[in-house]
Amino acid sequence: MGYARDVYDEAEKKLERRRMYNEQALEKRRQILYQRSPRAEELVHLTAKTSIAAARAVFSGADAKNELEKLKVKNLAYQDELHQILLKFGFPDNYLEEWHKCDQCGDTGYVGGKMCSCMRTLLRETAYERLNKISPLSLSDFDSFSLDYYSDSLLNGGKTSARAVMTKVLAFCRKYAYDFSENSRSLLFQGGPGLGKTHLSLSVAKTAIDRGYGVIYVSAPAILSKIENERFSGRGREENSEQLVLDCDLLIIDDLGTEFTTKFSVSAIYNIINSRMIMSKPTIISTNLTIAELQEKYNFRTVSRIIGMLDRVEFVGSDIRQQKRRERKTNGGK
Ligand SMILES: [Zn+2]
Structure with a gap:
C-alpha cells in the first residue's frame, strides 16, 4: 500500500534516531567496560591499530604475506584477551558490537535493496499516528x-x-x-x-x-x-x-x-x-x-x-x- 511522502520521511527519521540511539548505547557500554578495565580500552585500540597496519601491509608489497600473518596472530591474541575480560565481568560476547532493534536490516530499513518488514511496520504505525492526530x-x-x-x-x-x-x-x-x-x-x-x-x-x-x-x-x-x-x-x-x-x-x-x-x-x-x-x-x-x-x-x-x-x-x-x-x-x- 502506498503512503504519503511525509509518512516515508517521518519513518526514515525514526530509523535514523534508532541508529543514533544504537551508537550512543554502544558508546555508553564501552565507557562502562573501560572504567572497570583500562586494559580493555587498550585492547580495543590495539585491535584497531593492527587492522590499519594490515591494510598498509597489503599495499607495501615487500613480504606482505609474512607481515599479514604476524598481524593476524597478534589480532587474535588481543581479541581473545578482550573476550576473557568480557567474560570476567559477565558481559555478553556481542557487548562491543552495535545492538539493533531489527537484526535483519540493522535498522537501515532495507535488506538486499528490498524494504524490510520492520520498515513496513514503521510506515503503518506512522500513518496511524498521523490519522489519530x-x-x-x-x-x-x-x-x-x-x-x-x-x-x-x-x-x-x-x-x-x-x-x-x-x-x-x-x-x-x-x-x-x-x-x-x-x-x-x-x-x-x-x-x-x-x-x-x-x-x-x-x-x-x-x-x-x-x-x-x-x-x-x-x-x-x-x-x-x-x-x-x-x-x-x-x-x-x-x-x-x-x-x-x-x-x-x-x-x-x-x-x-x-x-x-x-x-x-x-x-x-x-x-x-x-x-x-x-x-x-x-x-x-x-x-x-x-x-x-x-x-x-x-x-x-x-x-x-x-x-x-x-x-x-x-x-x-x-x-x-x-x-x-x-x-x-x-x-x-x-
Ligand atoms: Zn528491519
Whole structure:
C-alpha cells in the first residue's frame, strides 16, 4: 500500500534516531567496560591499530604475506584477551558490537535493496499516528475515570443506580481492552453527551496501542471530511485514509451522528463499518444519538444491520461536563 511522502520521511527519521540511539548505547557500554578495565580500552585500540597496519601491509608489497600473518596472530591474541575480560565481568560476547532493534536490516530499513518488514511496520504505525492526530484528543487511561460523578440513587424507580451501571461499564471496557485481539467483538457506546464515552474509548485505544495493536481513533466528522477531500482532490492514491481505517486492527469512531450528513457521508460510513464487519475486524462506535435518531439520520436498513452486529454498551448518568462547570462556578463564587 502506498503512503504519503511525509509518512516515508517521518519513518526514515525514526530509523535514523534508532541508529543514533544504537551508537550512543554502544558508546555508553564501552565507557562502562573501560572504567572497570583500562586494559580493555587498550585492547580495543590495539585491535584497531593492527587492522590499519594490515591494510598498509597489503599495499607495501615487500613480504606482505609474512607481515599479514604476524598481524593476524597478534589480532587474535588481543581479541581473545578482550573476550576473557568480557567474560570476567559477565558481559555478553556481542557487548562491543552495535545492538539493533531489527537484526535483519540493522535498522537501515532495507535488506538486499528490498524494504524490510520492520520498515513496513514503521510506515503503518506512522500513518496511524498521523490519522489519530486529526482528532484533537489525547489518550486517556482507565485509572483517571472517576465514578464519583455518577449518582448512587436509584434510576427511575429501578433497582440500580447510575454508579452501579457505570461501575460495570468501566470493568467491561477495561477487560475488553486488556483481552483485545483480532477476534474481539465490535461495540456501540451509546448515551447522552458527557457520560464518559470518549474517555473510555480513548482508554481502550491507549491500552490496545500499548499492547502492540494498530489502532485508529477518529471522530466521525474529521475522518469523513478527510476521506471526502482525498477522494475529490485525487490525493487518495497517495494518501488513502479510507484504506487505513479499513485495515487497522481496531477502529474507533467517536461522535457518530455529529457529522454533517450528506449522501457521501452516509455511504462512506456504511462502507467502512460494513467492510470491517465482513472482514471480522473489531470496530467501536460511540454516539449520543438513540437508535430512533440514528435511523432517522441514516437509512433504516443500514442502521438495523449495523446495530445487529454490535454489542451495545449503554452509558447512563448526568452530563459530567456540566457538573464540572457547575463545580468550577461554585468554587469560583466563594
Ligand atoms: Zn528491519
